[in-house]
Amino acid sequence: MSNDAPVGAASAPAAGLHEVILEMRHITKEFPGVKALSDVDMTVRRGEIHAICGENGAGKSTLMKVLSGVHPHGSYTGEILWNGHPAQFSTIRDSEHAGIVIIHQELALIPELSIAENIFLGNEQTRRGAIDWVLTQRRAAELLERVGLFEDPMTKVKDIGVGKQQLVEIAKALSKDVQLLILDEPTAALNESDSQHLLQIMDGLRGRGVTCIMISHKLNEIEQISDAITIIRDGRSIETLRVREDGVDENRIIRGMVGRDLESRFPEHTPHIGEVFFEVDNWRVQHPVRADRLVVKDASFFVRHGEIVGFAGLMGAGRTELMRSIFGRSYGTVLAGRILKDGKELHLKHVRDAIEAGLAYVTEDRKTLGLNLLDDIKRTTVSAKLSRITDGLVINESEEFRFAEQYRKELRTKTPTVEEGVSKLSGGNQQKVVLAKWLFTEPDLLILDEPTRGIDVGAKYEIYGIIQRLADQGKGVVVVSSELPELLGLADRIYTIAEGAITGCLDKGEADQESLMRLMTKNTTRTQANAVS
Amino acid sequence: MNIVRKIFGGDIRQLGMVAALVVLIVYFQIKTGGLTLDPNNVNNIIQGNAYILVLAIGMVLVIIAGHIDLSVGSVSAFVGIVVAIAIRDWSLPWPLGILLGLALGALVGVWQGFWVARVGIPAFIVTLAGMLFFRGANQYVGKSNTVPVPDGFQVIGSGSLPEVGPNTGYNNLTVLLGILGCVAIVYGALRSRARLKKIGAQVEESWAMWTRLALICVAILGAMFLIASGRKGFPVSGLILVVLVLVYGFVTSKTILGRHIYAVGGNRHAAELSGVKSRQINFFVMANMAVLAALAGMMFVARSTASGPFDGVGWELDAIAAVFIGGAAVTGGVGTVVGSIVGGLVMAVLNNGLQLEGVGADATQMIKGLVLLIAVAFDVYNKSQGRPSIIGLFLRNRDRNRADGPGEQTAIAEENPAESEVRSTSSTIRSDG
Structure with a gap:
């Protein structure tokens, strides 16, 4: 192994076919109460594109944060060997200094500054203490050429699209003599042609000896470009596949990602399914800011009384956007489509209309969208339908107390009193309070978006029980979830959604993780591209 | 300590500002040799600050909803001059002049509410523009002159309850007002206790309730008898203030509108x-503020017998200071009407006491600035310790029996960082582009 300061592209791929640039050994990272990573191993060879696959929450991002020093040395156990030497990164700056650059999903560019300024932010090209604009522009232009972006370096970043911004990020990384580039979901926000362009650039970087680690959900892209794939499941590294040698295809990756048995994590339940009462018909929604993007593409689905309907889709597939646009148009612009309840068309122009019509939506983002953390349990419980406890003008506080107590007992929320502030509750109990708030509105259709996110296993079981009881009362329940086992265990019927379109509907009997994952990763962009433009 | 906590409920810190007010009064009473609690001086404090406290009521709603209003002083001055001129030049009867002023305030409120709620311009900017515009409008309309108002109009600023009934040596109406207030408070407390008992909620021990009620009634009756023993009765401006405190206290704590204001400011x-129409709420708080600013402006003009070009300069800052001393949060969602009044009174007593002591305006300003800073710093410190704000929760929690356990704050620490990580990635996908 030669460790003689291989700087950037200077180290040619010829340096040895199987030379290892990075080795992570027995990495274990615990957060209070949760083991995010457990004994993870990963070996990356120089000059390869190494993909990391796993379900949401499997620990991919945590692993990359350990590598890049976001979680500093000492906060995890295990060993990182960088170019054969133990590395101890305490900050991102340390890892960047060593030649590791991470590009996050949320781009860290400053919109109001030019491309050139962004590339050299924190690394300004100066001469005698003042910024040398000629040098800045010339070097920026060189870097842009390397990533195939032909824009004036003085263009403001806000004036170029997301795809090009992604390239600017890469140019910025290259300006730092990067050896290992980590891309977190680089194509998640890009359309098909931008994605392909980005993959080409990555291929070009590989040719120059830059090693890439790529986190992605798009299995077809991974199959297309990567040399090796490490699969992470439940915080453990399951296997590392060599794409060429092992003859890997999408099915093989899926099997690795989901390959676990369903434990009995669900209460026993016999469904009592009635008639269809809620239908959505050819629902089309446009992105709230970008008029050229459809986030929901002609989605149609229905819900029966007493039925638990699952919605499976990867992050960004448009699940939340679909549900929120139905729930009183609280997201995006609805371009077309109808909502029918009990055969009658509903016109829901505001969330309040939706509540009046018997709809309830429990958000996936409890703290930002679901709760006023300044309130107590009592006030939160009644907050979505105050009119129910108001006599004339006055809120009847004893009724408020009575209902809060009733739901506390019904949902078994653990709290000293209903006057406790919601910010003091644990995740599971907060979720129960949010559920109470929506049950208080007496809905016929409950839409639950990631109802068990960030909740421990015991509380999950209780929440599943609550969902089943609601269905048994004849309500329709829609459960959106990233966790396939959860949907398979809970739902009577599962829709899959990919890139804004519903790609399938499977009954409980015919659904399994592989079939769902296949439908969830189905590429609809090409067929839909014409409809968009 | 435990006894005090039982009597007042909640955390002892929540009483900080009330205690500070009492301490201030006692301190100045001793320092000034009894001048502070002289009936005339008490009347003076009320009349000289009623208009700021009226502004503070409107301001606390604005601040709870997460905004700020810098224009109130200029709006007050603008309404004041228009009303004064209307009464003098168009010989408008003064009661109609008051209505005109309120209508004008509403118009200004609709204007500012439109920009904040409909167009979505931050209230800071809209009201900064309003501050400039209406100051200029005041001087344009009044040609920078001072315009006097008639005696009838002056009642809302410097009038007092008249002498009626037998000569008791006290102002009878003032005493009656105090008695009525005590009866209402005791009745309200008993009724809410009965209702809580009926639904099986835990109620406080009765001795604690009675001690609290007794203390409150002694305070009210004491103040009323003190005022009633003076040359004049309770000031009309004080009466207006009491009515507004009752109305807005009710609206903020007992109505859907009030809940929605807190909800919008909180998140x-x-x-x-949850179905709250936040635009309507924002519009309401801005419009309401302007109406109260109009009222405050007229009360001030009535007290100073004329409207001038420099009325209302700096009032917005006094009102905002009162609200923050009273426990509101800059980020919105927290604050109470009564807290803001207490905050305003702390400033008022401080001002008055320092004046009586002969401290100059320069030093007074410096002291007031420090008081504001320290009060809010104390609040911030308490919150960083995971405790409720001093007064922000004072009256909201008064009737509660909190199970104050030592392990109360631990749940926050249990938050799962892996969870927040997942959430942050999902939100970026949604907000891309």
């Missing part, structure tokens, strides 16, 4: 997803 997105 606008969550409120909207």
Whole structure:
């Protein structure tokens, strides 16, 4: 192994076919109460594109944060060997200094500054203490050429699209003599042609000896470009596949990602399914800011009384956007489509209309969208339908107390009193309070978006029980979830959604993780591209 | 300590500002040799600050909703001059002049509410523009002159309850007002206790309730008898203030509108997803503020017998200071009407006491600035310790028996960082582009 300061592209791929640039050994990272990573191993060879696959929450991002020093040395156990030497990164700056650059999903560019300024932010090209604009522009232009972006370096970043911004990020990384580039979901926000362009650039970087680690959900892209794939499941590294040698295809990756048995994590339940009462018909929604993007593409689905309907889709597939646009148009612009309840068309122009019509939506983002953390349990419980406890003008506080107590007992929320502030509750109990708030509105259709996110296993079981009881009362329940086992265990019927379109509907009997994952990763962009433009 | 906590409920810190007010009064009473609690001086404090406290009521709603209003002083001055001129030049009867002023305030409120709620310009900017515009409008309309108002109009600023009934040596109406107030408070407390008992909620021990009620009644009756023993009765401006405190205290704590104001300020997105029409709420608080600013402006003109070009300069800052001393949060969602009044009174007593002592305006300003800073710093410190704010929760929690356990704050620490990580990635996908 030669460790003689291989700087950037200077180290040619010829340096040895199987030379290892990075080795992570027995990495274990615990957060209070949760083991995010457990004994993870990963070996990356120089000059390869190494993909990391796993379900949401499997620990991919945590692993990359350990590598890049976001979680500093000492906060995890295990060993990182960088170019054969133990590395101890305490900050991102340390890892960047060593030649590791991470590009996050949320781009860290400053919109109001030019491309050139962004590339050299924190690394300004100066001469005698003042910024040398000629040098800045010339070097920026060189870097842009390397990533195939032909824009004036003085263009403001806000004036170029997301795809090009992604390239600017890469140019910025290259300006730092990067050896290992980590891309977190680089194509998640890009359309098909931008994605392909980005993959080409990555291929070009590989040719120059830059090693890439790529986190992605798009299995077809991974199959297309990567040399090796490490699969992470439940915080453990399951296997590392060599794409060429092992003859890997999408099915093989899926099997690795989901390959676990369903434990009995669900209460026993016999469904009592009635008639269809809620239908959505050819629902089309446009992105709230970008008029050229459809986030929901002609989605149609229905819900029966007493039925638990699952919605499976990867992050960004448009699940939340679909549900929120139905729930009183609280997201995006609805371009077309109808909502029918009990055969009658509903016109829901505001969330309040939706509540009046018997709809309830429990958000996936409890703290930002679901709760006023300044309130107590009592006030939160009644907050979505105050009119129910108001006599004339006055809120009847004893009724408020009575209902809060009733739901506390019904949902078994653990709290000293209903006057406790919601910010003091644990995740599971907060979720129960949010559920109470929506049950208080007496809905016929409950839409639950990631109802068990960030909740421990015991509380999950209780929440599943609550969902089943609601269905048994004849309500329709829609459960959106990233966790396939959860949907398979809970739902009577599962829709899959990919890139804004519903790609399938499977009954409980015919659904399994592989079939769902296949439908969830189905590429609809090409067929839909014409409809968009 | 435990006894005090039982009597007042909640955390002892929540009483900080009330205690500070009492301490201030006692201190100045001793320092000034009894001048502070002289009936005339008490009347003076009320009349000289009623208009700021009226502004503070409107301001606390604005601040709870997460905004700020810098224009109140200029709006007050603008309404004041228009009303004064209307009464003098168009010989408008003064009661109609008051109505005109309120209508004008409403118009200004609609204007500012439109920009904040409909167009979505931050209230800071809209009201900064309003501050400039209406100051200029005041001087344009009044040609920078001072315009006097008639005696009838002056009642709302410097009038007092008249002498009626037998000569008791006290102002009878003032004493009656105090007695009525005590009866209402005792009745309200008993009724809410009965209702809580009926639904099986835990109620406080009765001795604690009675001690609290007794203390409150002694305070009210004491103040009323003190005022009634003076040359004049309770000031009309004070009466207006009491009515407004009751109305707005009721609206903020007992009505849907009030709940929605707190909801919008606490978490606008969550409120909207719960069916709150946040635009309407924003519009209401801005419009309401302007109406109260109009009223405050007229009360001031009435007290100073004329409207001038420099009325209302700096009032917005006094009102905002009162609200923050009273426990409101800059980020919105927290604050009470009564807290803001207490905050305003702390400033008023401080001002008055220092004046009586002969401290100059320069030093007074410096002291007031420090008081504001320290009061809010104390609040911030308490919150960083995970405790409720001093007064922000004072009256909201008064009737509660909190199970104050030592392990109360631990749940926050249990938050799962892996969870927040997942959430942050999902939100970026949604907000891309």
